[in-house]
Amino acid sequence: MGAANNATPIDGLMIARSFPMIGSRRSLRVLERNALVYRAQWVMLISGFFEPLFYLLSISIGLNKLVGPLPVHGQFISYAKFVAPGMLATSAMNGAMIDAIFNTFFKLKISHVYDALLATPLDVTDIALGEVLWALARATMYSASFIICMAALGDAGSVWVILCWPGAILTSLTFSCMGLAACTFMRTWQDFDLVALVQLPLFLFSGTFFPITQYPQWLGAIVSFSPLYQSAALLRGLSLGQFDWIMIFRAGYLMAIALFGLYVAARRFSKILAP
Amino acid sequence: MNPSTRTDVGRSRWLRSWGYHAEFYAQTWRGSVASSVLFPILFLAALGIGVGKLVAHHHGLVDGQTYLHYIAPSLLATTTMQLGEGESLWPVLASVKWVRTYHAAATTPLEPDDILYGKLAWVATRAFVTSVFYTIIIGVFGALQSWWSLTLPLIGTLVTVAFSAPLVAYAARSQSDASFTTLYRFAFVPMFLFSATFYPLSAYPGYLRPVVQFFPLYHGVALARAAAFGQGSIPAQLGHVTVLVAMAIVGVAWGRRTMRRRLTD
Amino acid sequence: MSETHILEARQLVKRFGDFEAVKGIDVAIDRGESFGFLGPNGAGKTSTMRMISAVSQPTSGTISIFGLDPRFDGPEIRSRLGVVPQEDSLELELSVRHNLEMFGRYFDLPRRVVRERATELLEFTQLSERANEKVDNLSGGMKRRLTIARGLINRPEILILDEPTTGLDPQARHLLWDRLYRLKREGVTLIITTHYMDEAEQLCDRLVVMDQGSIVAEGAPRVLIEQFSTREVVELRFITDDHEEYYERLAPFAERVEVLPDRVLLYVNNGDDTLRDVHAAHITPSSALVRRSSLEDVFLHLTGRSLTE
Numbered sequence: 001m002g003a004a005n006n007a008t009p010i011d012g013l014m015i016a017r018s019f020p021m022i023g024s025r026r027s028l029r030v031l032e033r034n035a036l037v038y039r040a041q042w043v044m045l046i047s048g049f050f051e052p053l054f055y056l057l058s059i060s061i062g063l064n065k066l067v068g069p070l071p072v073h074g075q076f077i078s079y080a081k082f083v084a085p086g087m088l089a090t091s092a093m094n095g096a097m098i099d100a101i102f103n104t105f106f107k108l109k110i111s112h113v114y115d116a117l118l119a120t121p122l123d124v125t126d127i128a129l130g131e132v133l134w135a136l137a138r139a140t141m142y143s144a145s146f147i148i149c150m151a152a153l154g155d156a157g158s159v160w161v162i163l164c165w166p167g168a169i170l171t172s173l174t175f176s177c178m179g180l181a182a183c184t185f186m187r188t189w190q191d192f193d194l195v196a197l198v199q200l201p202l203f204l205f206s207g208t209f210f211p212i213t214q215y216p217q218w219l220g221a222i223v224s225f226s227p228l229y230q231s232a233a234l235l236r237g238l239s240l241g242q243f244d245w246i247m248i249f250r251a252g253y254l255m256a257i258a259l260f261g262l263y264v265a266a267r268r269f270s271k272i273l274a275p
Numbered sequence: 276m277n278p279s280t281r282t283d284v285g286r287s288r289w290l291r292s293w294g295y296h297a298e299f300y301a302q303t304w305r306g307s308v309a310s311s312v313l314f315p316i317l318f319l320a321a322l323g324i325g326v327g328k329l330v331a332h333h334h335g336l337v338d339g340q341t342y343l344h345y346i347a348p349s350l351l352a353t354t355t356m357q358l359g360e361g362e363s364l365w366p367v368l369a370s371v372k373w374v375r376t377y378h379a380a381a382t383t384p385l386e387p388d389d390i391l392y393g394k395l396a397w398v399a400t401r402a403f404v405t406s407v408f409y410t411i412i413i414g415v416f417g418a419l420q421s422w423w424s425l426t427l428p429l430i431g432t433l434v435t436v437a438f439s440a441p442l443v444a445y446a447a448r449s450q451s452d453a454s455f456t457t458l459y460r461f462a463f464v465p466m467f468l469f470s471a472t473f474y475p476l477s478a479y480p481g482y483l484r485p486v487v488q489f490f491p492l493y494h495g496v497a498l499a500r501a502a503a504f505g506q507g508s509i510p511a512q513l514g515h516v517t518v519l520v521a522m523a524i525v526g527v528a529w530g531r532r533t534m535r536r537r538l539t540d
Numbered sequence: 541m542s543e544t545h546i547l548e549a550r551q552l553v554k555r556f557g558d559f560e561a562v563k564g565i566d567v568a569i570d571r572g573e574s575f576g577f578l579g580p581n582g583a584g585k586t587s588t589m590r591m592i593s594a595v596s597q598p599t600s601g602t603i604s605i606f607g608l609d610p611r612f613d614g615p616e617i618r619s620r621l622g623v624v625p626q627e628d629s630l631e632l633e634l635s636v637r638h639n640l641e642m643f644g645r646y647f648d649l650p651r652r653v654v655r656e657r658a659t660e661l662l663e664f665t666q667l668s669e670r671a672n673e674k675v676d677n678l679s680g681g682m683k684r685r686l687t688i689a690r691g692l693i694n695r696p697e698i699l700i701l702d703e704p705t706t707g708l709d710p711q712a713r714h715l716l717w718d719r720l721y722r723l724k725r726e727g728v729t730l731i732i733t734t735h736y737m738d739e740a741e742q743l744c745d746r747l748v749v750m751d752q753g754s755i756v757a758e759g760a761p762r763v764l765i766e767q768f769s770t771r772e773v774v775e776l777r778f779i780t781d782d783h784e785e786y787y788e789r790l791a792p793f794a795e796r797v798e799v800l801p802d803r804v805l806l807y808v809n810n811g812d813d814t815l816r817d818v819h820a821a822h823i824t825p826s827s828a829l830v831r832r833s834s835l836e837d838v839f840l841h842l843t844g845r846s847l848t849e
Contacts, residue, residue, distance in 0.1 A: 054465050061483075062474030066342070067326065068333030079329070188633075197309050204321035210329055288615065291646050298642050302634050375629035379690075381595050382623035383646035384615035539596045540556065 026122050030130020031137060033117075049142050052091035053149050059083050060153055070211065073242050077157060084155035085235035086208030088146050088164060092171040093228055094199065095142055096135050100179025101195055104131055105186050114273055124270045132176055132262065139172030140165075150239075157240035164238045167251075171231040174254040177261030178227075184268035202228045227257050288385050292393020295380070297400070310361070311405050315354040316412060322346055322473065323416070338475050340504065347418035348427070348503040349472045351409050352495035355402050355431040359438030360463055362398045364455045367446035371537050378538060387534040391443065395527070398439045399432050406431025413503070421505025430502055434495035437519040440526025448533040466492045494518045545604075546571040546698060546729055547592060552601040554587045561587040563753035564601065569731065571697075574724050576740045576747030577733040578835060584753040585733040586626060589702050592731065593623045606697070619647055622696030626703045628687045632676040636667055636686055639675055640693055647694040654693070661689040665719060681712025688719065698729040705739060717742055737835040749839060756842045761835060768841045769833035770795055772811035776818070776825040777803045786823070793817055798840055807837070 060080045067079035107113040114127055122130075147164055150156045186192065206212075206228035212220045223229050234250040237243065300307075323343030330342040337345040370377040380390050406428040413419060419427075449455075470492040471479075479487055487493050494515035501507035501515075547569040554562040562584040569575045577585045590596035592603060594610035594617040603610055605617045630639050637658055644654035662668045665685040670678060675686065684704065691699055704720070705713040720743060724730055734740050740747055741761045749757040749764070757764055774794070778786060783799050791797050793814050794806035808814040811830030818825070 051460055051464050054468050058468035058473065061469075062478040063326070063330075065478060066334045066337060066474055067329045070329065193305075193307070193309055197313075200314055201317060204317055205325075209321055210325040214325060214328060287648075291648055294645050295642055298638075298645070299631065299634070302638060374632065375625070375627055376631060378625060379623075379629040379643070380646060382593055382618060382621070382625070383643070383694075384619040384648075385646055386615065539590075 026126040027130035027133055029120075029122060030117065030127055031134045034131075034134040035137070049091070049145055051094075052087045052146060056080070056084055056087050056149065056153060056155060059087075060155065072211075072236065072240060073244075075240065075242070077240065078155075080153070080155045081157050081239070082211075082236070083209065084150045084153075085157075085164060085239045086206070086232040088143060088150065088168050089171050089206075089228055089231040089235050090203050090208060091146060092139055092143060092168045092231070093175045093202070095138060096172040096174075096176035097179045097195065097199060099135055099138065100131065100176040101183045101186070102192070104180060104183045105192075108183065108269075108272065109186075114269075118273055124273050125266050127273070128180060128262070128266045128269050131180060132173065135172055135176035136169060139169050139176075143168035143172070157236075160241035160243075161239045164235050167231070167235045167238050170251060170254050170258075171227075171235075174227055174231070174258045174261070177258040177265060179261075180265035181261040181268065184265060184272060202226055206232055208232050227254060230254055288389040289392035289396065292380065292385055292390045293396045293400070294393075296394060296397035300397070300401070307361075311354070311358055311401075312408060315350050315409060319343070319347060319350055319413070319416070343416060344418040344420075344503075345500075346473055347413040347416060348499035349470075349496040351406060351413065351427060351431050352434050352470075352492060352499045353467050353472060354409060355406060355434040356438050356463070356466070356492050356495065358402055358405060359398065359435040360442060360459070362401065362435075363439045363442035364446045364458070365452060367394070367443050368449055368452055368455075371447055371534075372450070377534075381538040387538045388531055390538070391527070391530050391534045394443060395436060395440060395530075399436050402432045402435030403428055419503055421503065423502040423505050426502050427499060430495070430498050433516070433519050433523070434492075434499075437491060437495070437522040437526070440523045440530055442526070444526055444530035444533045447530060447537050466490045470496050472496055491518060491522055545569060546573075547603075547605050547731070549592060549603045550601055552588065552591060552603065553599045554584070554591060554596070555599040561753055562591070562598075565748075565750075565753075565755045567592075567748065567755075569729065571729055572724075572727050574720075574730040574732070574743055574745045576744030577731075577750055578735070578737075578740045578744075578747050578839070579733075579750035580735055580839075582752075583750040585750055586702055588750070589700055589731070589733055593621055593700050594618050595623075619694060620697050622691035622694065622699040624687050624691040624699065624701040624704060626706070628683045630675045630683060630686060630690070633674065635672050635674060636678070637662065637671045639686060640690055643690045644693040649694070657693055657695075658689075661692055664692075664722075665689040666715070679712075681708050681715065684708060684712070684716060685719070688716070692723075696728065698731060699723060700731045702733050703735070704732060705734070705736065713739075737839075740835055749835075749842060751839075751843045757838065764838050765833050765835065767838075769837040770807040771809045771833060773831055773833055773837060774806040774808060774811045774814050774818075775803050775829040775831065776806065777827045779826050789821075789823060790818070793821075796841070805837070805840075807833070 063083075064078055064080045069076040069078055070082050072082065117127055118124070143165055146168070147156070147161060150164075151161060182195070205223060206226045207223065208228070212223050212229065215223060230250045230253050234247055234254070237247055323346055327342035330337065367377075377390055381387060385393075409431070410419070410424065410427040414424070446455075469487055470490045471487055472492070476484055476487060476493075497507070498512060498515040498519075501512055545568040547567070549565065549567045551564045551566065552562055553560065553564050565584075565588065567575075567588075577588060579585055587596070591598050591610075592605065594603075594605060594614045597611065606620060608617050610617055631642070634642070640658040640661060641651075641654050644657065645651075649657070659668075662671050665688060667682060667685060667689065670682065675683065678686065688699075688701070688704070691701075701720075705716055708716065717739070720730060720732075730743070732739075732743055734743075744761060746760050747758070747764070748755045757768065759767065776786075776790070777783075780786070783801070783804050786804050787797060787799050790804055790806060794808045796807040798805040798807070806814055806818075815828055815830060818828075
């Protein structure tokens, strides 16, 4: 489809216009390019998957025994089964954020890869979407292998764990759109310390390691705004096969953040690349 | 050659390299405060308090300690290990390859050895300051139960140098940072997780225990824990110290070679 | 030790594994002189520079700088040298002034002295207005000037510059040359490598031409040109795929003829006369140019290759 002229200011219709463009063949070129570049760095690609796996393994060996079964909606589950979906959500977040923020920043402001791409028939929205598609392609691979490991270690709650797959891909979408938007605001490498400053507290306090019922009520209410919390809770429910209407709300929340992030990212990309 | 002129410019040259690193840090410290001060506290809060509550409920004390107290000293060791990693790989590669500021330093009276010693001395300085700060924090949390705790800053510094020295040497001979990420993910993350950091060695199956004890970080964790709680035998602690000192010595010897080769060839 | 030359190198060899970068060169440089190493990339200039700046040890041969031996007195020698490396190697995240002041500390200069000198040198290199800016924001020419200022922070007796103007625009080059003249007038010995002919002719009292690790000629630029070239050169271009086919026809018109991929050079004493003769013989180049001989021609004559290819 003919993408809108990137030089025109993008208005509220941007969201509506973004959807059909998921089919834009030109975005696939950006995906291809990334895949080609990464082929040379396959060790990095594979090793990225091991970090959460190590966490999972470490918890299965030790903390599992120290913490013991936890009640989740009346069902008692082992600590490892409690934590595993949170780790899956975290790995989706980390993968998406690191790629969206660091690599995109490098291409946007340091190596000027995008300026070269813009000299081709690609336009700004093709690029932003291409980056998102790339993040999703990676997430699909990562989360599948993570779920297989979860099952192999006995940390899956039920056969419904298979539904964690689309859940994790949705999580990646959310965080890569947020990351893309955030990356356009970065000025120097020093600003990246701020990224870790957001990422780590999210990781530690989003109900990944312990239920948010432990917080005082007001604090729990704040934490429930954390997209990582919503993702972890969604994936936990899916893993345990505890279906609930609230899952639709959680998925909707993640989707809404993704769209907002994409909207901001596309707008800012246009501003930076084709002012 | 004239021996007297040699000693004149030879004195305290490593100190100038230390001063350079210190001044550089004074200009650029802002971002690193979060990672070296705030992050360990966040870990301590999430795991010590959050997970600690669950542990207390189900398991009770861990080796006679609350879970918060149990992991507080080990987080000192992991934090100082991470400080050693963070200061040594990318910054050194940048200095010998991307920006070549060490090459610039080598055109001044400094010898490659001076640059190396100054760097390590600076990393040790940072580790000491961070460790003092961290020791005070865990003291506030009530994790310090022995006068041996006063040695925690020294233990933290030792852990940092034990990791920093070989990593500086390695970075000084690297051509790219491609291997660094792999090193992080396959060496430092597992070490962080599997050095009896978050639960006792006894939780591991018997055949895995020697593997855990093989990790250098394990010795740092054990040492820090022993100092904080005033437990464990002196010979065992001397064993841990020996492992870490040996790493530092081997690292320095290797670093002298790699720095010289990188800067003077 | 008597100090006849400020720097003297004998039979200098540098080997990297099997590769011999410098193949036994001899150089002697006098105090206050401006001395050049001229040659294409890969001629061994940078390896030579690193040895005579007492950083890299020669594989064999001896060097004496200020009458001292770098093997034993490296720090003492380097405390009296200034080095401007090929790559700027500045701290990009720090300010211009901090770059100077921190570097001064390497020489153990007191803070007050460093501050004064930094102010002076920023003035000298026309960077005063940028003193508090981050180096990252400077242009290539400004970074180069800052690197020169850094090399001068210890008031060196010798300033060694490796390719000082490579990558700079003409205006930035001239500004830089002007600063180097001033240093020379103040009595600083300059040692410069370059692959630019005009730079060598402008800056150097005396130079050596290096090729593949060896010195192929030595002398003052004018003397070298007189010795190895004619007074003038006629450059002829033809509409052809191969300029070689004109060699035979043009050979009688000149002392020497060089055929390059895109033109033919005739070495003669009077270019205008030769050009007239060529036209009279009904040879019609698509363009013709008469110019004075330069070091480029010396290099071409000595090595059979062009310097800038």
